Amino acid sequence: MPIKIPDDLPARDILEREGMDVLHEKDAVRQDIRPLRIGLLNLMPNKIQTETQIARLIGATPLQVELTLVRMSEHIPRNTNADHMAAFYRPWIDVQAERFDGFILTGAPVERLTFEAVSYWDELRQLLDWTQSHVHRCLTLCWAAQAALYHFHGLPKHELPQKAFGVYPHRVLSLSSPYLRGFCDEFSAPVSRWTEVRKSDIREDAELEILAESAVTGICLIGDPVFKSLHMFNHLEYDTITLADEYFRDAGRDPNTILPNQYFPNKDLSQLPMNSWRCHAHLLFANWINEIYQTVPFEFARLPKKSIIL
Template sequence: MPIKIPDSLPATATLEGENIFVMTEYRAMHQDIRPLNLLILNLMPTKIVTETQLLRKLSNSPLQVQVELLHTLSHVSQNTDASHLSSFYTTFDQIKDRKYDGMIITGAPVENLDFTDVDYWDELCEIMEWTKTHVHSTLHICWGAQAGLYYHYNIPKYDLGKKLFGVFPHTVVRKRSPLFRGFDDVFYVPHSRYTENKLEDVLAVPELQLLAVSEQAGVFAVKSQDNRRFFITGHPEYDPDTLANEYFRDVNKGIDINVPNNYFPNDDPTQPPQVRWRSAAQLFYTNWLNYYVYQTTPYDIRDI
């Protein structure tokens, strides 16, 4: 949240020069405030785990957020009980006439498939097209980011050959981006994927801005010039044991999988994971929610 100070205080220019969010008294007095309406399209098979991870990050701010959960009709979930979906989730046909301040489209373990081979691809395309007129700001995560970059900007994904797996250091490219206000010079994010987007493909699209990268993990954060769409290739919302659960699951299945990078102390899976991304993750989601949803969405949601 911003610090509110007198309009003419000399510190205002200094703080703004340091990328600190300052709100003048005039702006504070003329703000209209209401709960934010946020929609989460959960494409992950373990929906309860994913919804809990995201809600944990979205809840740790002073903002009042009303969250709805969305699932696809064109795919039958094998890992989430139907009663949970019917009790807590909605479908696109039920909400397509409504508007939302923000939306999150999660990842999905389908990156080894061509986009058009995913059974809910057509439905997802319809939803992504709908966001252009019905959602103020949409955040795409991991495969959801790859799908969004492909649908909106025709940017392909590429096979990595082996799973990118671990917690990797990142740096901010656009130092004054509000999305990364308060970040350290180097911050860590978990990744778990078999495909990537190439830097040169992103840079070739004038409508996109590259925000953050990793030497090992490549492109991390990209946004549209109009701030309506954000794309991140990692999982800052992951729990401390998420990569461990994936690692042991694959080992038990006999899958050739490396120990996740920068995760277990001394790369020893018998030791508890070392969490080094939690604070950056919280700051990331809070910044998106504050600067790109709350601060800019119309007070009358019908104006989106």
């Protein structure tokens, strides 16, 4: 089944060129199908690139998905055209009364700040609480995963001595997890972060399950059933060249920027990197979408609201 996104969203042309079936809004109205409603709070600086990456992955399943782009209500992004934001993004304050089958929160280039120093932290905390009554399942990525674990469980983030940057092997710790169905025992994933969440800080009574980790860069995936979330600290959603874009951006500011680990063939910047994580990216997102489909009531609006007790 296709994914439903706005007709003029730049991601549409890219995905159609890749052969993905993208549903036009007028055609969606004719179909007597309840699509899964997925919200995307996109905090990444390159909004269009991230929109495309997420749409590609959630639109590759057999289910019809309707993607809603969401932004923080007061925060004004500096790196994305204001017309694009006005045309395609809804402020969170405008969707508070709505319910979503799934909700994705991305990373943000603020991880070296304390959470409280982030300008939209108070609103993000309200949004995280809102997901517990208005969202069936959440998927948090990179900084958003750290933010959610800090908000709900009090887990701190720790700054690394140098940026964890590159492609690293990860070991699956729970093959029985529905999110890791079909995974190999080991998989590669792009990593790009200055901070980490540590095992030693996780309380035994937190009911958090570490699903995958790297011997070098630590925890990758955490299941959080109490708060209906899957937290991923790394970037399986990245395109082949995303780490290259980040490297050249940072090297333009600092010539001592480290090369991404195990990424450029023979450390030759002129060679196109090989994508060794694409299949597992599709598997993870397909498993997340399938878990939503298998567990959400047809009329999700009838679900009782959940009280949050911390």
